[in-house]
Every structure is written in C-alpha cells, then in structure tokens.
Amino acid sequence: MDFAQLSAHLTTLGVVLEPDAARRAALYVDYLDAAHLYFNTTLNAVAPGGLGAASYAFCQPALTSSNLLQELAEILDFYACPALDIRMTAAFQVPPGNGYTYAQYFDNEIFDAVPLNFTNNINAFRAAIPASATAIQQLAQNFMANVKQACDRIYSDRLALQNFYIDLDPQLTIDTLARIKSTGSDFHKGGKQVLILTFNITSPARSATPSKLKTIYKPSDLEADCLIVGDSTVINRVLHPTVFMASSLVEIYNARLATIKAGNPNFTGLPLKTYRLLPRNYLSAVPVANPMPIRDCYGYIEYLDNDISGTSSSVFGYYPWASSDYLLFNSENQAEIIRDFYRREGAFSALAGTFSLMDMHVENMRVMRRDPYPIDLEICLTTPVNDVTQTLLLGGFGGINGITVEGQDSLWRVANGNVAGGAYMEREYPTFYYQNRLWRVQTGGQQRTVPVDQPNLIEGFNDGMAVLSAAQAANDFNGWFARLANVTVRCLPYPTSTFKNLLIRALITGLDPALTLQQGIDVVLERFIRDEYNNYAQGANTELPRFLSLALTEAGVDYLTLDIPVFYHRIGTTDIMNSRGATMAIPQQVSVAGPGTPPMPATRMVPVQGVPNAVLNRATYYAAAPTPVIQASQVTILGAPMTSAPRATLLRNSINAFFIGANSNATVQRIVPRV
Known part of the structure; x- marks a missing residue:
C-alpha cells in the first residue's frame, strides 16, 4: 500500500484526515479495517459474537456511520505518534534516512505498493516499540467492545428510555439509534467509555417528519448522582413499581426553599435545577459481596445541551433570531440573567460544601438555558470540606471561575516536516473553552466571558446556607441519609x-x-x-x-x-x-x-x-466510615444556630479569600472568535 492507495482506502471508510495524519494512519489502518468489519458484519449476527437481528437493525444506522471509525482513528493516532517520533529519529541517524523529510520517511520506511512488503514494514515498526503496539491493539479492542456492550444495553432498555422522556411527549416513539459519539473520555473499568447517543424519534402529535433525541450513556453507577440532583418523578415512573427514592437532595432543598418563601416572599433564594438520570444495575440493590459487580453498572443521563443558533444574521449588533444556552445578547436583560445564574451557583456552593460534593471543576459544570447544572457528582460524602476550593468549584480550573484547563487537552503535529532528517512529533495544547460559563456578544460578533459576579455568588451562598439550616432543623435530611445505605460512590486516592x-x-x-x-x-x-x-x-x-x-x-x-x-x-x-x-x-x-x-x-x-x-x-x-462523619460535622450542626453560623462563616470566608487572591480569574475576560 502506498500513500495514494491509503488515501483512497480511508475515503472508502469515511475517515477524513489532514495529509500528515493520513500518512500516520498507515500505522493503524488494519485496526480501522477490523472495526469496519466488526460494526458492519460481525455484529450483524447472533449473540454472543453479534447483537442479533433485531438489535442490530435498531442500532445499524449508528454502527454503520463513518463517525465511529473517524473517532477511533483519532484515538489511535494520539498513541501512535510517540512511537513514530522514536522510529523517525532512529531512521534519520543513518544514511539514507538522514536525507528524509517526514513524507519521505513514510515513502521509504513504511509504504510499499507490494502488500506483503507493506505488512512487513508495519510489523517491523510495531516490533521495535512493543509497548506502543500493545497499547494501540488494546485501545481498538476497548473501543469496539464498549460500543457493542452499549448497543446490547440500549436495545434492551429502549422502552425504558422511551418512558424516560414520555412526559415530554406522550406519543414519542424511539425508532432507531442514529449515532454513537465518543465523548473522548478516558477508558475505565475494562475498556468502557462515556458515549453520546442520538436516537431517531417520531411523534404523530408533533410532526410526521422524524426528529432526533440525544442522551448520554455512562457505564458507571449513577445512583449517587440521581440521589443528589435527579428528578424523582421521572425515575420512579420508569422503574415503577419500584420506588427508587422519595426525593433527591436538590428536591429536598427546593421544597424547604418553597416553604421559606411562602412565609417570607422577600427571601431572595432561588431553586436549584434537577435533571433526568436513569441508573441501571445500581449497587445498593445488590447484596454485599467481594468483589462487587461494579462493571455491570451503567445508566443514562439527560443530554444537557450547550447550544447556540440563529446568529448568522445581525442588525446593528443585535441578533433578533438568535437563541443560546450560554450566550447573552444585547436585546436581553443581561443583569437579571447574570444575577440569577450566580445566585444559583452560590447556593450550589453551599450544598457542595455541606455534602462534600467534590471534583466540581470546569468539566463538571454545564450551562443550559442560562442556568448552572452540576454533573458527575459520584465523588461525594467521603471527604471533609472546610474550604469551598476543596470542591474545585473555585480554583485554577474551578467549575465556577475556570474557563480552560491548561496542558490537558493535546494533539500532535509534525514539526520541521520538510527538513531533511529534522522532522519530529510535537504535542500542541490548543485552548479549549469549557461549557461552564456565561458569555456575552460584543461589537463585531465576538464572544467575551461574563466575569464572576462575586456579590451575587455570596448572596446565593448565604441563601443556600439558610435553606440548608432550616431543612436540617426540620429533619428534612433524615430519610435521605437513610436511603444512602450501601450506595456506592467514587473516591479519588x-x-x-x-x-x-x-x-x-x-x-x-x-x-x-x-x-x-x-x-x-x-x-x-x-x-x-x-x-x-x-x-x-x-x-x-x-x-489515608x-x-x-x-x-x-x-x-x-x-x-x-x-x-x-x-x-x-x-x-x-x-x-x-x-x-x-x-x-x-x-x-x-x-x-x-x-x-x-x-x-x-x-x-x-x-x-x-x-x-x-x-x-x-x-x-x-478509612479508620471509620466517612459518611457519618460528614453528616455529623457538616450537616447535623446546621440545625442549631450556635453551630450553623460558624460553619457558614467558615465556608463563606473561604470563598471571599479566594477572590482576594491574584489567580481567582474573577474579573478576567476571555475573547473568542465571532459567533
């Protein structure tokens, strides 16, 4: 296979790569071929190797979409580049390799129009760097196995998923799985990865034209997340006759807030947001054992959109047809939107500091419909918190103040590609903006971040602590803590x-x-x-x-x-x-x-x-079970004014101290290209 043949072959697979990356695809194209065969043929067979005819027909539009191979190519390319860098360096050290450019290295060391010679070249490349070869093989296997397992589960759960959304449209029908998109998350628990699912749906009540519905598939136990921010009405309906929970933590908070506002209409507190989660095979329903079936747990999460539309036309800096989850337009009451957003984030800070909701960095806060939504709440209830920065809501990449995570997301590019004997692979760290912040439109259509509104953040925190104190005084959390028995949460050594x-x-x-x-x-x-x-x-x-x-x-x-x-x-x-x-x-x-x-x-x-x-x-x-310690030292003490006030002051002071610091990013504004 030479470069022209490889390029043509990638086209038939639907994989589109820029020329330098297309050359590197020679190092793993056989795994792309294997995946293509697997998704298009192998899975269209009976279990256990395949999905079965009915399941495959339901998932076929997603399995035969070229985006799966495109995403696999991007994963394999990242891990192929370090080995390529080593092998190029070795080739450049002796003639004639010291006269090769990047393209010539492939033409002379990798490509060959004779198929057997090409295969031998690839095998020699892999044998020289065995760790890389093993990693690429394992990654391809992980990717395919994760997709198959997800499809098995999705088909089995299709009616439950339809019920998951049926309150939005009683005539909603999920017809097929249209697309599976990798989130780019790490593999874990035996090669599993979070996926974004898109379903083809129909609804005679809405339209005769099929439309789309997105949902997150997560191969983890979602029970803790659901108990914290879940919509109890939805999950209890789906799991009927099982009653999964009486109320989630946020629902308990909102109910106590409503009681306070009924007696004091001037109270400024705002309700927090719940959303749909559907745990499957959650562990509290499993008898205690060693080992526990952690890898059998999975679930579905409402797709929290972070979208923008209608910005193709503007009139004197206004966008009369635009809408967005996160972007504020000149025609709107921006002050009101910003005020409510940061009051809710302040209230959530109180909740996170009280119930030890950890790891709330920029990737785990999402803006939807101009409101903050926390996600991935499974790291909770085990670590004492005396400073809100411990939750990572505030910090270098805090969920509230952060914008990017520097040095985390990277890709490879060829440096000195046209220099004979001088080409090498270089990691680049492009700026990636997360979906945790509000932005506003500036003159010329640029987007500028909205600075953190510290006064309203503190106001929201004060409201949150007041609600939590009133709830604890009324023993609102007793049933919730009882429901936590045997629930599994994630911890981070x-x-x-x-x-x-x-x-x-x-x-x-x-x-x-x-x-x-x-x-x-x-x-x-x-x-x-x-x-x-x-x-x-x-x-x-x-x-520990x-x-x-x-x-x-x-x-x-x-x-x-x-x-x-x-x-x-x-x-x-x-x-x-x-x-x-x-x-x-x-x-x-x-x-x-x-x-x-x-x-x-x-x-x-x-x-x-x-x-x-x-x-x-x-x-x-642990020297002692950690959750009862958290409950006693951070929740129970809120029920009495003598202990509630010092606790609120401690957490509030940590927020204020952060914003006094030079790196708080409270007033820093970032500008990105036009909308």
Whole structure:
C-alpha cells in the first residue's frame, strides 16, 4: 500500500484526515479495517459474537456511520505518534534516512505498493516499540467492545428510555439509534467509555417528519448522582413499581426553599435545577459481596445541551433570531440573567460544601438555558470540606471561575516536516473553552466571558446556607441519609489527572522502546510508589494510605488494559474497592523500589507499637466510615444556630479569600472568535 492507495482506502471508510495524519494512519489502518468489519458484519449476527437481528437493525444506522471509525482513528493516532517520533529519529541517524523529510520517511520506511512488503514494514515498526503496539491493539479492542456492550444495553432498555422522556411527549416513539459519539473520555473499568447517543424519534402529535433525541450513556453507577440532583418523578415512573427514592437532595432543598418563601416572599433564594438520570444495575440493590459487580453498572443521563443558533444574521449588533444556552445578547436583560445564574451557583456552593460534593471543576459544570447544572457528582460524602476550593468549584480550573484547563487537552503535529532528517512529533495544547460559563456578544460578533459576579455568588451562598439550616432543623435530611445505605460512590486516592499522567509517562513522555507495556508501567509505578510511600512513612500514620492504590495488583491491572484506574467506596463501610469491585488490600508489609534504578528492592515499614511489620494500625482504608462523619460535622450542626453560623462563616470566608487572591480569574475576560 502506498500513500495514494491509503488515501483512497480511508475515503472508502469515511475517515477524513489532514495529509500528515493520513500518512500516520498507515500505522493503524488494519485496526480501522477490523472495526469496519466488526460494526458492519460481525455484529450483524447472533449473540454472543453479534447483537442479533433485531438489535442490530435498531442500532445499524449508528454502527454503520463513518463517525465511529473517524473517532477511533483519532484515538489511535494520539498513541501512535510517540512511537513514530522514536522510529523517525532512529531512521534519520543513518544514511539514507538522514536525507528524509517526514513524507519521505513514510515513502521509504513504511509504504510499499507490494502488500506483503507493506505488512512487513508495519510489523517491523510495531516490533521495535512493543509497548506502543500493545497499547494501540488494546485501545481498538476497548473501543469496539464498549460500543457493542452499549448497543446490547440500549436495545434492551429502549422502552425504558422511551418512558424516560414520555412526559415530554406522550406519543414519542424511539425508532432507531442514529449515532454513537465518543465523548473522548478516558477508558475505565475494562475498556468502557462515556458515549453520546442520538436516537431517531417520531411523534404523530408533533410532526410526521422524524426528529432526533440525544442522551448520554455512562457505564458507571449513577445512583449517587440521581440521589443528589435527579428528578424523582421521572425515575420512579420508569422503574415503577419500584420506588427508587422519595426525593433527591436538590428536591429536598427546593421544597424547604418553597416553604421559606411562602412565609417570607422577600427571601431572595432561588431553586436549584434537577435533571433526568436513569441508573441501571445500581449497587445498593445488590447484596454485599467481594468483589462487587461494579462493571455491570451503567445508566443514562439527560443530554444537557450547550447550544447556540440563529446568529448568522445581525442588525446593528443585535441578533433578533438568535437563541443560546450560554450566550447573552444585547436585546436581553443581561443583569437579571447574570444575577440569577450566580445566585444559583452560590447556593450550589453551599450544598457542595455541606455534602462534600467534590471534583466540581470546569468539566463538571454545564450551562443550559442560562442556568448552572452540576454533573458527575459520584465523588461525594467521603471527604471533609472546610474550604469551598476543596470542591474545585473555585480554583485554577474551578467549575465556577475556570474557563480552560491548561496542558490537558493535546494533539500532535509534525514539526520541521520538510527538513531533511529534522522532522519530529510535537504535542500542541490548543485552548479549549469549557461549557461552564456565561458569555456575552460584543461589537463585531465576538464572544467575551461574563466575569464572576462575586456579590451575587455570596448572596446565593448565604441563601443556600439558610435553606440548608432550616431543612436540617426540620429533619428534612433524615430519610435521605437513610436511603444512602450501601450506595456506592467514587473516591479519588489521587486526582484523575495523576492517574492519567502515569499512563502518559509510560506511553508518551517516557516511552522506552526496550520495554513492553507491562515493563514500562512497572517502572513508572515503582518510582511513584516509592516517593509516595516515603511521604506517607514520614507522616503521623493518620493519613489515608493512598499509595496502596498504585500497587500493580490494583492500578497496574487497569493500566495493562489502557484503563485509567478508578476506586469506589460503599457508604457505611470502611473500605474502598478497585475497578473490578474487589476490596483493596491493606497489607502488613509493603515492598517498594529503592532509591536507585528499579527494581532494586527495599522494604520500609511504618512502625506501629504492638503490631510488627505493620504499615497501618488498621486493616481498612478509612479508620471509620466517612459518611457519618460528614453528616455529623457538616450537616447535623446546621440545625442549631450556635453551630450553623460558624460553619457558614467558615465556608463563606473561604470563598471571599479566594477572590482576594491574584489567580481567582474573577474579573478576567476571555475573547473568542465571532459567533
């Protein structure tokens, strides 16, 4: 296969890449072919290898859409580039390779019009960098298996999904699955990934023309999210006769707010937003076991749009036909929209600080219909909060004040591509604006961020704490906490970025051509565990033993399947579970890499009086079940004025202190291209 043949072949697959990336597709085109065969033929067969005739017919429009192969190509390309950089450098060091440009490297080292020669070249490339070859193979396998499992589940749930939205249109019918779009999220729990689903729907009451409906498919336990922000009416209707919950936390908040406003119409508090979530196979309904079936959990989430339309025409700076979830137009009462938005964000800050809703960074706040919607609330109820910045609502990439996450989203480009022997692969970090902020239209059609309205944020926080205090005084949360029994929440021994960077270190920034994938991961983890263990050993032996999550038997198993490790906690217990549902072991003795090149062995132990060779003075991750501690120290105390006021002051002061800081980004405005 030469470049012309490859380009023609990519066209038949529906994969569109710019010329430099199209050349790189030679390194993984066989996996694109395998995926094309899988989606178009293999799945159109009986189970277990296929979906079955009825299920395949329902999912066929999505499975045969070229966007799946396009997204797979982008995933594989990212992980192929580090190996390419190494192999180009090696080729350029000896004649005739030192005279190659980027294109000539492929023409002379990779492409060949003789199919067998081309195959041999690809095999030689992969054999030279075994870790990269294994990673690309695993990623392709993850992608295909995740799509198949999602399709199996979606077809089985199609009537439940129709009921999920039936209150919006009693004659709504979901006809077929039109599109599956990867969100670009990391793989986890055995190669699973969040997907955006688009259904073809019809409704005789609305139109004879089919239309579209979007929904999020998430292969995780959504029970905690639903108990916090879910619409109880919707989920109880779908799961009838099962009553999933009496009220979500936000619904309890809104009910108490309504009672307060009934007695005091001048109270400025605003209700918070709920939305639709549909947990499937949630773990509180499963008997306690070790391991727990964490990988069987999944669910669906209402697609929270962040859209803009009608901006193609303007009249003297006005957009009379425009509408947007996040963009404010000159014809609108912007002050009122901004005021209400930040009062709701302030109230949510009170809720997050009280119930330890963590990891609320820019990716986990979404603006829809000019209101803030928090998502991914499964990291909750386990970590004490005495500063709102701990929730990540405020900070360098805070859900309230952040705009971008620098250094996270990246892509590859060819540098010095036309320089003989000088081409190399360079990572670029384009600016990506998240969907957590309000923007306004400026003169000339540019978009400018709305600065954080600190006074209304604080006003909303004060209202939120007042509502929570009144709710606790009335014992509104007792039933909700009782419902939490055995619910599984996610915990973060380390930030997701830390876990991801360890994999990046093994496969990108520190890729060693001499090592297999397992060897490279072993090296990275051994070094990191050594440093983390030493930090722990020098402490007071009261901290959480986070370093144990990095063991090869824990995180290492996930990395071998190109998963980002995830850990969970079942409320009411003192343990955490790995991505396979097994309780994480707390050993008496830990071996870590010594202060040299791994694997020089060294055993270090934290001395504990009366317990020989002990790492911990307990056999569990938490010294005590964390949720009751959160309830007592952050919720129960709100029921009495003597303890509620100091708690509110503590959290409020942390917000004010953040905005006093130089990096608060409270007044910084970013400008992006025209609407």
